[in-house]
Amino acid sequence: MSNVATIPHSAVGEWKQPSKGVVGMACLIIAEASIFIIFIVAYLYYAGKSLSGPTPHEVLELPIFTSICLISSSITVHFAGSALHHGKRNATSLWLALTVLLGGIFLVGTGQEWYQLIYHDGLTISTNLFGTTFYSLVGLHASHVIVGLIMLSLSLIFSLTGQMTSAHSEKLEVLSLYWHFVDAVWIVVFLVVYVFCR
Amino acid sequence: MATQTTAVVDRTVHAPRGRVFDVVKEWLTTVDHKKIGLMYIGYALIFLLIAGVEALMMRIQLAVPNNHFVSPQTFNQLFTMHGTTMVFFAGMPILFGFGNYLVPLMIGARDMAFPRLNAFSFWISAFGGFLLYYSYFGGSGMYGAGSAPDVGWFAYAPLTARVFSPGHSTDYWTLSILVSGVGSIGTALNIVATILCMRCPGMKMNRLPLLAWLYLVTSGLVFVTISPLTAAQIMLMLDRYLGAHFFDTQAGGSAVLWMHFFWIFGHPEVYILVLPAFGFASEIIPVFSRKAIFGYPAMVAATVGIGFISLTVWAHHMFTVGLGAPGNAFFTFSTMVISVPTGIKVFNWLATLWGGKIHFEVPMLFSLGFLFQFVVAGLTGIMLSVSPFDWQLGSSYFVVAHFHYVLVGAIVFMIFAAFYYWYPKMTGRMLDKKLGQWHFWLFLIGFHVTFDLMHIPGLLGMPRRIYTYEADRGWAGLNMAVSIGGAIQGIATLIFVYNLVHSYFKGKEAGADPWDAWTLEWSTASPPPAYNFAETPTVESRRPLWDLKHPNDPDSKYEG
Numbered sequence: 001m002s003n004v005a006t007i008p009h010s011a012v013g014e015w016k017q018p019s020k021g022v023v024g025m026a027c028l029i030i031a032e033a034s035i036f037i038i039f040i041v042a043y044l045y046y047a048g049k050s051l052s053g054p055t056p057h058e059v060l061e062l063p064i065f066t067s068i069c070l071i072s073s074s075i076t077v078h079f080a081g082s083a084l085h086h087g088k089r090n091a092t093s094l095w096l097a098l099t100v101l102l103g104g105i106f107l108v109g110t111g112q113e114w115y116q117l118i119y120h121d122g123l124t125i126s127t128n129l130f131g132t133t134f135y136s137l138v139g140l141h142a143s144h145v146i147v148g149l150i151m152l153s154l155s156l157i158f159s160l161t162g163q164m165t166s167a168h169s170e171k172l173e174v175l176s177l178y179w180h181f182v183d184a185v186w187i188v189v190f191l192v193v194y195v196f197c198r
Numbered sequence: 199m200a201t202q203t204t205a206v207v208d209r210t211v212h213a214p215r216g217r218v219f220d221v222v223k224e225w226l227t228t229v230d231h232k233k234i235g236l237m238y239i240g241y242a243l244i245f246l247l248i249a250g251v252e253a254l255m256m257r258i259q260l261a262v263p264n265n266h267f268v269s270p271q272t273f274n275q276l277f278t279m280h281g282t283t284m285v286f287f288a289g290m291p292i293l294f295g296f297g298n299y300l301v302p303l304m305i306g307a308r309d310m311a312f313p314r315l316n317a318f319s320f321w322i323s324a325f326g327g328f329l330l331y332y333s334y335f336g337g338s339g340m341y342g343a344g345s346a347p348d349v350g351w352f353a354y355a356p357l358t359a360r361v362f363s364p365g366h367s368t369d370y371w372t373l374s375i376l377v378s379g380v381g382s383i384g385t386a387l388n389i390v391a392t393i394l395c396m397r398c399p400g401m402k403m404n405r406l407p408l409l410a411w412l413y414l415v416t417s418g419l420v421f422v423t424i425s426p427l428t429a430a431q432i433m434l435m436l437d438r439y440l441g442a443h444f445f446d447t448q449a450g451g452s453a454v455l456w457m458h459f460f461w462i463f464g465h466p467e468v469y470i471l472v473l474p475a476f477g478f479a480s481e482i483i484p485v486f487s488r489k490a491i492f493g494y495p496a497m498v499a500a501t502v503g504i505g506f507i508s509l510t511v512w513a514h515h516m517f518t519v520g521l522g523a524p525g526n527a528f529f530t531f532s533t534m535v536i537s538v539p540t541g542i543k544v545f546n547w548l549a550t551l552w553g554g555k556i557h558f559e560v561p562m563l564f565s566l567g568f569l570f571q572f573v574v575a576g577l578t579g580i581m582l583s584v585s586p587f588d589w590q591l592g593s594s595y596f597v598v599a600h601f602h603y604v605l606v607g608a609i610v611f612m613i614f615a616a617f618y619y620w621y622p623k624m625t626g627r628m629l630d631k632k633l634g635q636w637h638f639w640l641f642l643i644g645f646h647v648t649f650d651l652m653h654i655p656g657l658l659g660m661p662r663r664i665y666t667y668e669a670d671r672g673w674a675g676l677n678m679a680v681s682i683g684g685a686i687q688g689i690a691t692l693i694f695v696y697n698l699v700h701s702y703f704k705g706k707e708a709g710a711d712p713w714d715a716w717t718l719e720w721s722t723a724s725p726p727p728a729y730n731f732a733e734t735p736t737v738e739s740r741r742p743l744w745d746l747k748h749p750n751d752p753d754s755k756y757e758g
Contacts (some may be wrong), residue, residue: 020311020395027387027421034425036431038459042433042444051450124440129450136436136444 021174029181032144036185039140043133046050047197050128056198059121065189066109069093070145073089074087077152077176085169087157092172096156099179103149110142134193141189144176206476213739217502229297229313230728234320236624238295241324242288247695248331249283252276254688261681263669273665274348278731279330282371283349284469286378287327289609293474294323294385296616297413299624301389303726304407304733305717306398311391319384333370338583347371350663352460353434355445355453360438366673369438379428386417386424386444400737404498405757406716410479410489411498415505419470421586427463427617430456437553461512468604469508473501475612476543482538482619483547485715486562487554490741490753493546500539500546507536518586523658526585533583544573559713563613567642578603578653596656602649606687612639614694621698622712626724627705633697643688647683651676714739 047056080095089158114135117123127134155172164172224234256276259267268276302310310316333346347367349357358368393406393414406414434456436442443449447457484491491497510532513521521529546567556562578600582588591597614637621629655673667673711720721743722731739745739753 017395017397017398020391023314023394024387027390027417030418031387031421031425033382034422035429037427037431038462039433042455045452045455046450049323049450122631125436126443129443131443132436132444132451136433136442140432 004059013098018167019170021170022177025174025177032181033185035190036137036140039133039137040188043137043197044191046133046161050130052122052128054123054127054130056130056134059117059123060194061113062194063113063190066106067186069102070106070186071183073099073106074180076102077179079170080155081172084159084166084172086162087166089120089162089164090122092164093159096152096159100149100152100156103145103152107145107149109140109172110145113141119124137193139158141182141185143186146180148182150177152179201693216447227317229309229317230315230490231302231310231313232624232726232728234316235295235297238291238320238323241320241327242290242292242295243285243695244329245283246292247691249280250688250691252283254684255394257281257363257681259665260667260677262678263667263671263674264417265666268601268665270665271345271348273358273690274350274663275346277663278350278371279348281349282375284605285326285351285471286375287323287330289471289578290324290378290607291414292381292613293471296478296620297389297416297474298385298720300620301392301410301413301723302396303391303623304410304717304729305401305688306718306731306737307392307396308730308734310388312388315384315389319381319388321381322384323378323381326374326381327374328374329370329377329588330374336366336370345426352457353462354460355451355456356447358434358438358456359446365507369435371485372434374437376428376431376435379431380423382420382424382462383428386420389413389417398735398737399733404495405737405740407642408480408494408501409474409477409717410499412480412501415501416470416473417509419466419473419505419629423463423466423470426459430459430463433650435458446522457516457519459511461515462509464515465604466508469599471506471609472604475568476501477608478612478616478619479547479568481617481623481717482561483564483569484551485619485713486557486559486565487551488553488557489550490744491546492549492552493542494541494740497546500542503539504536504589507532507539511536514583514585517588530747534580537580540576542728544569544576560631560638561615561619562619563635563638563711564611567638568608568611568615571603571611571645575600575603575607591662593661594656596653597657598662599649602652607649611641611645614638617694617698618633619713620719621701622708623719623724623726625702625705626708627701628708628712629701630697630705633693633700635694637690637697640693641687644647644683644686646690646692647686648680651679651683655680711743714747716744721746 076095076099080092080099083091083095123131123134125131152175155164155175158168220380225237229232255268256273257267298310298316317639330347345367347353347363347370349368349371350365353371354370356362379562393410397406433444434440437444437446437451443451445451445453447453480497496610511529513529514533517526517529520595567673578596582591582597582600618629618634621627655676658676659671660667660671660673666679679741682718710722710724712724713720718735718737719726720732721735737745739757741753745752745754
C-alpha cells in the first residue's frame, strides 16, 4: 500500500535544481554586500567632513603591490578549483598555498599600513571621522580576508593530507566564490578610499 | 503511467514518551526542521507573553491621568523592551518557526538544505533574547541592580552615546540584536536554499505553494534589511567602546545617519513580518472558500513587487526631520506606490472568497478579520504617507495606532489563524473550536476597542512615549477605554494559551488531513514522521492533493 501523495501521471522528466552550496553562498554574499554597502555609504557621507586632521591626502599611500597580490589570489584559487576538479592533488595544494601566501601578503601590507598610521601619523579610530570610517571599513574587509585565509588554510591542510578529493570540488568552488567576493569588495574599497576620497 | 494511488492514510503514531533526560537531550541536539520550528514557535510565544505583559503595564500606567503605577524611567524601559521584544524575539522567530516547519513539508522535502546551520541559527537567536533580558540583571554592571535599555526600540542618536546611556544596558540591546540578526540571516539563507534546491520532482517554481513564495521573498528581504542593521549596530558598538564618531555630533558625526540606517532596516522589516502573514492567508483563505487561489501569477508578481518597493520607502519614518521637497515628494510617492501591489493581493483574496463555499472555521474567522483590518491599516498608512499630514501627526498616538493595526490587526491575527490551521498537523490534535471562537471574538472586540480608539488621542495631540498626562487634556476617557481593550485582548490570549495546552492532551484526533486541504503537508501523518515523506512525492499541479482526490478532474488539466 502506498501512503504518500503520488500523482497518477507519468514521471517527471529530468529534474534539475541549483546546487544548494552555491545558492547558500550567494545568499551570504548578498547579506555581506549589504553590510559593506552601509560602511561604504558612511565613508562617502563623512568624506571631507572631519573637524581635525590628519586628512586622507596627508597620510594615505596607494597600496598597489598588496592590492595586486590580493586580486591575483582570485586567479590562483580558481586554478586550485579546476585542478581539484581534474583530480590533480599536487597542483591543488600548490595553487592553494599560493593563494594563502598572496592573501597573507595583503594582510601583512594592511598591518604595516596601520602601524604607520597609528604610530607615525597619529591616526586612530577616535582621532576624527576619517579615522573612524577608514579603520572600520578597511578593518571590516581585513576581517573577511582573515576568515577567508583560515578557510583556505584548512583546505590546504586537507589537500596536503590527502583528505580532499575531486568529490569535494564543489565545496572548494563555494569557498572560492567567497574569496572572489572578498577580492571584489577590495576593488570597491580601493577605489573609494584610495582613489576617489583621497 | 498510473501508479497505484490511495487516499491519504492516517498514520498518526503515538511514540512512547521517553525519560525526561532523553527528551531534553533530543530537543537540545536536534537538527530536524520540525523540532527546530516548534522550538522557534515556543520561544516566540514566551516572548510574546512577556512583551504582552509589558504592553499591559504601560496601559495600566496610561489608563488614568497623573498615574504613578510605574516610574518614568521604568516606563521608558517598558516601551523599549516591548518594541524590541515584539519585533526581534516574538515576530521574527514565530514566522521563522512556521517557515521552518512548513516550507520543507509543503515542497515535498525531507529537511531544510542545511540542518545544522538551522539549529545554529535557532540557538543563537535564542541567545540574543536571553542577552536582552539579562540587561535587567546586568545592565548596570555586576555590582548593582540592573536596568533595561531605555532608548526606544529605534535607539536614536545621541541617546545611545555613552554620556546619555551609561552602564551596559544599551550594549545588551545592541548585542542581542546583532546576535539574533546572525540567526535571522542563517535561517533566511536556509529557507532560500531549501526552496530553490530541495523541491520534490514536478514542483516547478510556478507550482510552488504561495506560502513558500512569500517566504522566499521575505528571506530575500532579510539579507538586504537585517544586514544594514547589523552594520549600524557594529558602528554603534565602535562608538561606545572604541571612541569612534559615527553618530557623535560633537566630532562632526551625524545623528540623522543613524536614522537612515535604522529605517533602511526598519521599514522593510515590517514587510518581512507581514509577508509570511500574507502567505498564511494565501493558504488558508482558498481552503475554507473551497476554491483555488484567484490570480496565482498576480499574487507572486505582487509579492516580488512589494519586496522591491519596500526597499525605497524608509524615509517616510523621517518626514519630521526635514528631508527637503525632493525627499518628501519621492518618499510620499514610493510609499503610496507600495499600496498598489498590496491592493492586488487584497482583491485576489476577495476574489477567492467570491462565489466560494465559505466554511467559518476558526482559522477562517481570523483570516477574515485580517482582511478587513489590514485594509484599514493600509488606509491610515496612506494618510501618513502624505508628508504634510505626517508633520502634524508624526510621533503621536495616531502613528502608534496605525502600526499596531498592521502588526496586531493583520500579522497577529494571521499568526493565530496559522496556529488554528496547522496545530493539528504539528500535534495530531485539533484545537478546541468553542474556545477558538471565544478567543476570536474576545480578541476582535479587544483589538477594536484598543486600536480604533487609539487613533483619536493621537489626532487630539497625544504624543507617543509620554509616561503620563494631565487630566485637562481630554484624553482620559479614551485612554481608559484603550486600556480596557488591552485587558480584553490579554484575556483572549490567555484563552488561546489554555487552548494550546488543553488541546494537546484532550483535543480531538486530527488525522492527516482534517481540513480537506490541497498542499503536500497534509499528505503525511500528523505529526509528520522525522523523515516527512516515506516516498518523495511527485506533483503535477499547484494542488497535488486535489489531483489525488479528484483523479478525473486534476488541476494539471487547467494550469498552463
